[in-house]
Amino acid sequence: MNRRRFITTTTAAGLGAALFPRAARGADPIKIGVLLPFSKAFAVLGENTFAGFMLGAKEAGPTIAGRSYTIIKEDDTADPSVGVSKVRKLIDRDEVDVIVGTIHSGVAAAIRNPIVDAKKLWLNPIATNDLLAEQGCSRYHFRFSNSAWQSAAPLGPWAKAKLGDRAYICVFNFAFGQQSAAHFKRAFTEAGGTVVGESFPPFNNTNYAPYFPAIKDAKPQFVFANFAGSDAVAFIKQYADFGLKGPIKVIGPSNLVSEDVLSAQGDAAIGVYSNSYYTPSYDIPKNRAFVKLCKDAGKEPDHFLCAGYDAAQALFGALRETKGDVENKERLIQIITDMRIDSPRGALRFDPKNHNPISDIHLRTVQAGPLRHVVIDVLKDVRHPDMGCVL
Amino acid sequence: MSLDAILTQLLMGLTVGVNLVLVATGLTLVFGMMGVINFAHSALFMLGAYAALMVSRHLGGFWLGLAVAPPVIALLGAAVERWLLRPLRERYPLSHLLPLLLTFGLSLFFEGSAKVLWGADIVSLDRPARLAGAVALGRITFPTYWLFALAAAAVLAAGVWLVVERTSLGLSIRAATQDPVMAAVLGVDTQRLNTVVFALGSGLAAAAGVILGAMTSLSPQMGAGIVLDAFIAIVIGGLGSFTGAIVGSLLLGQVQSFGVALLPAFHTPLVFLVMAVVLVLRPSGLFGAAERR
Numbered sequence: 001m002n003r004r005r006f007i008t009t010t011t012a013a014g015l016g017a018a019l020f021p022r023a024a025r026g027a028d029p030i031k032i033g034v035l036l037p038f039s040k041a042f043a044v045l046g047e048n049t050f051a052g053f054m055l056g057a058k059e060a061g062p063t064i065a066g067r068s069y070t071i072i073k074e075d076d077t078a079d080p081s082v083g084v085s086k087v088r089k090l091i092d093r094d095e096v097d098v099i100v101g102t103i104h105s106g107v108a109a110a111i112r113n114p115i116v117d118a119k120k121l122w123l124n125p126i127a128t129n130d131l132l133a134e135q136g137c138s139r140y141h142f143r144f145s146n147s148a149w150q151s152a153a154p155l156g157p158w159a160k161a162k163l164g165d166r167a168y169i170c171v172f173n174f175a176f177g178q179q180s181a182a183h184f185k186r187a188f189t190e191a192g193g194t195v196v197g198e199s200f201p202p203f204n205n206t207n208y209a210p211y212f213p214a215i216k217d218a219k220p221q222f223v224f225a226n227f228a229g230s231d232a233v234a235f236i237k238q239y240a241d242f243g244l245k246g247p248i249k250v251i252g253p254s255n256l257v258s259e260d261v262l263s264a265q266g267d268a269a270i271g272v273y274s275n276s277y278y279t280p281s282y283d284i285p286k287n288r289a290f291v292k293l294c295k296d297a298g299k300e301p302d303h304f305l306c307a308g309y310d311a312a313q314a315l316f317g318a319l320r321e322t323k324g325d326v327e328n329k330e331r332l333i334q335i336i337t338d339m340r341i342d343s344p345r346g347a348l349r350f351d352p353k354n355h356n357p358i359s360d361i362h363l364r365t366v367q368a369g370p371l372r373h374v375v376i377d378v379l380k381d382v383r384h385p386d387m388g389c390v391l
Numbered sequence: 392m393s394l395d396a397i398l399t400q401l402l403m404g405l406t407v408g409v410n411l412v413l414v415a416t417g418l419t420l421v422f423g424m425m426g427v428i429n430f431a432h433s434a435l436f437m438l439g440a441y442a443a444l445m446v447s448r449h450l451g452g453f454w455l456g457l458a459v460a461p462p463v464i465a466l467l468g469a470a471v472e473r474w475l476l477r478p479l480r481e482r483y484p485l486s487h488l489l490p491l492l493l494t495f496g497l498s499l500f501f502e503g504s505a506k507v508l509w510g511a512d513i514v515s516l517d518r519p520a521r522l523a524g525a526v527a528l529g530r531i532t533f534p535t536y537w538l539f540a541l542a543a544a545a546v547l548a549a550g551v552w553l554v555v556e557r558t559s560l561g562l563s564i565r566a567a568t569q570d571p572v573m574a575a576v577l578g579v580d581t582q583r584l585n586t587v588v589f590a591l592g593s594g595l596a597a598a599a600g601v602i603l604g605a606m607t608s609l610s611p612q613m614g615a616g617i618v619l620d621a622f623i624a625i626v627i628g629g630l631g632s633f634t635g636a637i638v639g640s641l642l643l644g645q646v647q648s649f650g651v652a653l654l655p656a657f658h659t660p661l662v663f664l665v666m667a668v669v670l671v672l673r674p675s676g677l678f679g680a681a682e683r684r
Contacts, residue, residue: 206603210647214652
């Protein structure tokens with residue numbers, strides 16, 4: 001490759017070299033490794049993220065400045081040990097130039113060192129793990145979703161102003177639940193609110209009713225809840241069954257009422273507040289086009305498709321600027337760091353201090369007929385705080 | 392804790408407890424008669440919920456689904472016993488491991504099939520509008536659907552209790568769970584009885600799947616948690632004992648409900664602590680026969 005570059009540039013010489021950079025002709029294809037969960041519990045989320053990435057790739061076209069690219073898919077099954085062996089395979093055997101992945105926070109933590117040690121450009125569409133913006137941050141890593149902090153802390157001051165002074169916290173008992181509860185609690189108390197009680201139902205719980213009398217007795221104005229998947233369905237349904245939803249409002253991160261659970265929750269979800277960096281009904285031209293793009297491809301838009309699409313926009317946008325030169329990692333990193341991405345969520349850029357995204361956060365409420373999220377407030381340019389990150 | 396909260400907690404525990412009885416009955420009777428822990432029980436629970444979903448979506452209504460799903464799954468259970476479990480047990484009469492592996496394999500097969508047929512998405516079984524809202528019961532209000540879940544499961548469980556304790560079929564079942572060989576010697580057709588009991592247990596699990604499925608949501612793995620609870624309940628009550636399954640299930644329902652309220656940080660281990668204490672004091676459970684096998 002280097003020899004070909006030498007020959008191309010020396011023979012073309014002068015003006016010719018400027019017009020036809022070496023990548024324009026016959027260089028090896030760019031290899032993009034995609035590591036996502038395509039089976040087990042997170043299969044739907046992985047498929048949607050990948051579909052979003054492919055929509056972006058389709059827009060970019062089959063070649064970048066004349067250089068073709070190949071995409072190699074691997075399934076991490078949302079299991080850290082599988083993720084590590086698959087990422088080693090992508091790096092050592094396939095010799096990919098870029099890695100796009102993943103969703104599960106534990107997998108993201110596990111693949112961090114192999115990717116960073118191999119100095120591969122790493123575009124992380126979803127995984128929310130705070131560590132990747134703190135001690136575990138890296139110049140090679142860019143995230144396209146919220147960190148756990150961004151998904152919980154901004155709700156503190158907002159809820160204090162809009163929902164009331166007394167909050168009850170009810171979240172599932174594992175890392176994401178606990179991290180989000182701590183972030184929310186700190187932000188809410190700093191804003192002057194009081195947390196009147198906390199409970200931590202186990203992961204994969206189906207019966208939330210026993211937690212409700214204690215919530216009622218504590219007389220909060222609202223509950224900060226964080227559940228996902230079937231847990232979120234059971235919690236929201238039973239919360240409405242026991243008549244708590246009327247007097248005690250509910251607020252939580254996007255996954256509490258995201259598109260994958262909303263239809264199963266049905267009317268019980270109406271009036272629940274949530275935050276997200278992306279809302280399908282958000283009315284800006286770029287999003288209207290994106291929603292059409294998704295629907296034409298037979299997909300319902302959600303934040304997974306949006307993050308996958310933005311990762312593709314960043315990658316192919318940067319490659320266009322380097323005329324397909326993927327070998328110059330530092331240049332690509334610089335370009336993406338300085339990039340302003342025209343995202344369906346609104347403007348998206350990266351924090352130069354930790355490569356976490358800086359974008360608006362939408363506060364939404366669920367409305368009926370048909371069930372959908374309606375944006376009621378927009379928090380501008382929310383960024384992860386500086387905590388021990390050295391790039 | 393206020394009196395209202397105590398009463399509510401009691402009713403919640405009872406609702407979960409009686410539904411647990413439906414799931415635990417099949418597990419304990421099958422174990423008593425065949426010495427097999429049926430790992431496919433969670434899949435039958437799940438298939439019951441999906442069968443009701445299909446009926447209510449394509450033929451009409453929750454009620455029809457609730458009426459049709461249990462007999463259909465009972466037939467499936469009968470087929471599993473007659474054409475898979477029985478030939479295996481006849482060929483390898485001494486093996487306890489092979490029937491166990493068979494039911495484990497079946498659970499994987501049923502869950503995988505559900506994923507192929509209905510997808511991995513979380514779906515909801517819609518309840519009838521008549522059961523929406525809440526009713527006032529003296530001092531407290533309780534969701535109508537939960538009250539229905541409590542009543543429906545209690546009626547079913549009472550019906551099964553009458554059959555097991557008051558009919559000649561029930562007498563044969565009780566005899567066969569006590570000692571299958573002696574029952575057979577005395578003229579009980581244990582082969583036919585095995586099929587009947589497997590079908591009954593499957594149908595009851597399916598009924599619980601429909602009732603509880605409409606309380607939570609449907610997914611191919613939805614049965615795992617409840618069957619683990621049912622297993623704990625029959626270990627507490629005594630493996631193979633029908634009375635034990637009832638007492639164990641109702642006890643477990645209350646332990647879970649009040650455990651959450653009184654010892655919020657400790658309620659998950661609390662269930663296992665209760666099981667450990669019972670097993671230390673009575674190694675074969677509250678109503679289990681000592682060292683039968």
